Amino acid sequence: MWTGRFSQATADLVLQYGESISYDWKLYRHDIAGSIAHARAQLKAGMLTQEEFGAIESGLKGILADIEAGKFQWSIKLEDVHMNIESELTRRIGAPGAKLHTARSRNDQVATDTRLYCRAEIDSTMQLLQDMQRALVLKAKEYADIRIPGYTHLQRAQPVTIGHHLLAYVEMLGRDYERLADCRRRVNVSPLGSGAIAGSTINLDRIGIAEELGFAGVTENSMDAIADRDYIMETLFCLSLIGTHLSRMSEDLVLWSSAEFGFCTLSDAHTTGSSLMPQKKNPDVCELTRGKSGRLYGNLVSVMVAVKGLPLTYNRDLQEDKEPLFDSFETISLALRVNTEMVAAMRINPERCAAAVADPLLLATDLADYLVRRGVPFRHAHELVGKAVAVAVGSNTPLNELTLEQFRAISPEYAEDVHSVFNLDRAFRLRTNPGAPNPDNTAHRIAFWQEKLG
Numbered sequence: 236m237w238t239g240r241f242s243q244a245t246a247d248l249v250l251q252y253g254e255s256i257s258y259d260w261k262l263y264r265h266d267i268a269g270s271i272a273h274a275r276a277q278l279k280a281g282m283l284t285q286e287e288f289g290a291i292e293s294g295l296k297g298i299l300a301d302i303e304a305g306k307f308q309w310s311i312k313l314e315d316v317h318m319n320i321e322s323e324l325t326r327r328i329g330a331p332g333a334k335l336h337t338a339r340s341r342n343d344q345v346a347t348d349t350r351l352y353c354r355a356e357i358d359s360t361m362q363l364l365q366d367m368q369r370a371l372v373l374k375a376k377e378y379a380d381i382r383i384p385g386y387t388h389l390q391r392a393q394p395v396t397i398g399h400h401l402l403a404y405v406e407m408l409g410r411d412y413e414r415l416a417d418c419r420r421r422v423n424v425s426p427l428g429s430g431a432i433a434g435s436t437i438n439l440d441r442i443g444i445a446e447e448l449g450f451a452g453v454t455e456n457s458m459d460a461i462a463d464r465d466y467i468m469e470t471l472f473c474l475s476l477i478g479t480h481l482s483r484m485s486e487d488l489v490l491w492s493s494a495e496f497g498f499c500t501l502s503d504a505h506t507t508g509s510s511l512m513p514q515k516k517n518p519d520v521c522e523l524t525r526g527k528s529g530r531l532y533g534n535l536v537s538v539m540v541a542v543k544g545l546p547l548t549y550n551r552d553l554q555e556d557k558e559p560l561f562d563s564f565e566t567i568s569l570a571l572r573v574n575t576e577m578v579a580a581m582r583i584n585p586e587r588c589a590a591a592v593a594d595p596l597l598l599a600t601d602l603a604d605y606l607v608r609r610g611v612p613f614r615h616a617h618e619l620v621g622k623a624v625a626v627a628v629g630s631n632t633p634l635n636e637l638t639l640e641q642f643r644a645i646s647p648e649y650a651e652d653v654h655s656v657f658n659l660d661r662a663f664r665l666r667t668n669p670g671a672p673n674p675d676n677t678a679h680r681i682a683f684w685q686e687k688l689g
């Protein structure tokens with residue numbers, strides 16, 4: 236592609252070191268779409284005859300078909316996807332092929348391809364997020380009113396429901412969806428026409444090209460357009476955060492499926508056995524998901540570090556952006572798909588949940604609220620309940636089984652109806668504010684998501 240100035244062939248090790256075709260072939264569909272749009276702009280500008288354009292278009296479509304049929308021979312001598320396709324086009328159609336690269340550089344070409352790739356993958360990730368939300372909403376509905384302890388510091392805190400807990404993940408994934416939709420707006424602008432750095436003296440219709448490729452607009456500065464990888468870092472951050480959310484859910488499910496908690500049972504299809512211990516049923520999907528979050532963060536950090544010290548505009552370091560990007564999309568796509576399946580097949584064990592949520596200490600805060608309703612300032616109420624808890628723990632008596640006398644010995648603010656606090660129906664009924672784990676709230680939120688997710 237650049238033999239004019241060179242008298243030596245590129246060394247084999249340099250080829251091996253610099254090739255990207257082993258992974259950037261994945262951009263082929265976008266590379267071909269970009270080339271057809273670029274050629275059409277050349278046709279409109281009178282740089283190509285109709286016949287030449289026709290040869291380029293059908294040549295590229297033929298190459299596309301061969302790639303999809305697995306019949307295309309990629310060569311590392313041709314370094315990357317752009318040169319592999321262009322050189323094969325010229326081999327097939329001759330002279331018109333050699334005109335294709337007019338007013339274009341691989342620098343704006345690779346930025347275009349990567350943006351198109353990102354956009355398509357963002358779209359499918361958004362679909363997968365919604366699939367996962369649907370599975371969680373269905374599970375939340377199925378077990379909406381099953382009560383469990385909620386935890387802070389992994390210590391029993393206050394009663395919640397399976398419905399409320401699972402809907403927390405639906406909210407997180409909802410934000411992930413919005414974040415990707417917003418990121419997509421910055422991805423979806425066309426850098427084509429920026430050339431190597433400073434546009435071209437041959438002015439093709441950038442807006443027409445952008446429209447053909449479904450971009451919402453064109454980049455406004457040729458140097459920024461060539462150097463910009465913000466959209467990749469931003470995408471990698473969005474994917475990392477999805478990974479974080481899935482990882483936190485995984486940790487909950489690892490706990491829930493343990494003998495100690497027993498709140499849920501994962502299906503045999505989504506767990507694995509041990510080669511040594513016959514009784515084991517391991518939550519490997521959860522653990523892998525937790526583990527893969529590290530790799531998603533690593534991909535984000537790799538690209539940020541690769542970009543941070545680069546002078547404008549293109550530097551070959553930027554070729555290092557693609558493997559992390561591809562890997563994160565592939566990792567998240569599989570993670571979402573397998574977790575969606577796993578959640579759909581998961582069963583909740585109501586007896587184990589009921590046993591755990593029967594712990595009266597979960598209502599210690601409600602007991603303080605009871606005193607507050609009777610006029611006791613909260614800090615004081617907190618202390619009076621703390622004392623009651625100490626008596627209960629010290630005498631090995633459940634908090635709700637302390638006698639009225641025992642309560643009143645702590646404070647006369649405890650009245651005859653003190654035991655009415657230890658009632659889970661009441662505890663949930665009283666929590667009427669938006670966002671609280673009240674059954675009506677849960678039902679409304681399930682309806683909201685079902686409507687939204689279709």
Ligand code: ARG
Pocket residue numbers: 255259315341342345549551553554555
């Ligand atoms: N394979 C290259 C990349 O991914 C394409 C751009 C090459 N540009 C260049 N000036 N060498 O970044």
